[in-house]
Ligand SMILES: Nc1nc(=O)c2cc3nc(NCCN4CCCCC4)[nH]c3cc2[nH]1
């Protein structure tokens with residue numbers, strides 16, 4: 001096991017990671033000001049200070065440990081100073097578990113139309129009111145200190161896919177300079193600042209990015225610039241190049257991933273933390289996640305199906321309601337229908353990472369992965 005080495009200035013520490021077999025899979029515990037959390041972990045996404053359609057009480061009940069929120073959105077609305085005046089994001093949204101905020105590095109490039117990137121930062125137009133806005137490492141870090149999350153992310157550029165080698169090289173070098181500026185601007189003790197590895201889909205740039213950020217010594221590392229439309233084998237290859245270069249005793253967070261098949265592969269490479277809007281987003285169009293793939297509850301086939309979505313699922317939806325009932329609600333545009341599919345999908349992924357952790361601790365992760373992939377149709 002890798003004992004936790006003392007880290008200056010931070011609490012997102014990594015304790016007792018248990019290696020499993022010859023895979024890089026490990027089960028660890030993440031220390032934050034709001035508790036100690038088990039990894040591998042899935043983090044439900046609450047972009048605008050709410051995980052859509054579910055309450056903090058329901059999140060707690062289904063086993064959520066850390067939830068994600070977005071600096072880009074909260075900076076534009078309601079404003080991060082306002083959240084600070086409200087007592088910070090935990091108070092504002094009544095969540096006493098862990099919170100991780102993304103820095104805006106992805107949202108600016110994926111949401112903000114018309115953007116211009118310079119050494120200083122990124123100029124963009126607000127997707128809300130079209131106003132001209134600007135984010136830099138300093139502004140993004142100050143905004144995240146105002147929000148008061150337990151783990152915050154360095155300001156980076158998520159390189160689009162595909163990208164020319166030269167562009168990926170220059171952007172990755174700039175992201176490393178932005179990481180250093182993020183570090184200098186980060187003065188809030190007790191809050192962990194993670195760097196984000198870039199490098200596009202180029203092995204050498206991925207290695208340079210990882211090595212440069214490791215030498216700047218962060219308490220944890222995000223792996224960015226993936227799940228941006230590249231084929232899954234390319235994503236796995238980038239993980240294979242990057243993860244081994246990151247310190248064993250620090251958490252690795254694969255940003256924006258994902259579906260259960262991606263999670264089980266990424267855990268094998270040594271990833272500890274995941275976030276994705278996928279479970280909450282597909283829930284809102286009536287799709288439920290199961291261990292054999294997706295189940296579109298809205299389909300006519302389930303009109304008289306009085307079984308739950310998944311008979312072996314312990315979630316509130318599966319314990320109390322049938323497919324026929326949920327389908328009826330969805331067809332009738334009843335909000336409760338979306339809530340039930342969302343509760344199920346979040347529970348499914350939270351439970352899935354719990355099952356992976358258990359398999360790692362019992363040294364049977366590789367057979368767990370085999371069995372799961374055999375049953376799961378993508
Ligand atoms: N700061 C930052 N840097 C990144 O490179 C990054 C890379 C990311 N890649 C994704 N992928 C999300 C893909 N998602 C899948 C489900 C449907 C909506 C899009 N999210 C990301 C977030 C990111 N955040």
Ligand SMILES: [Zn+2]
Nearest residue numbers: 313315318344
């Ligand atoms: Zn369920």
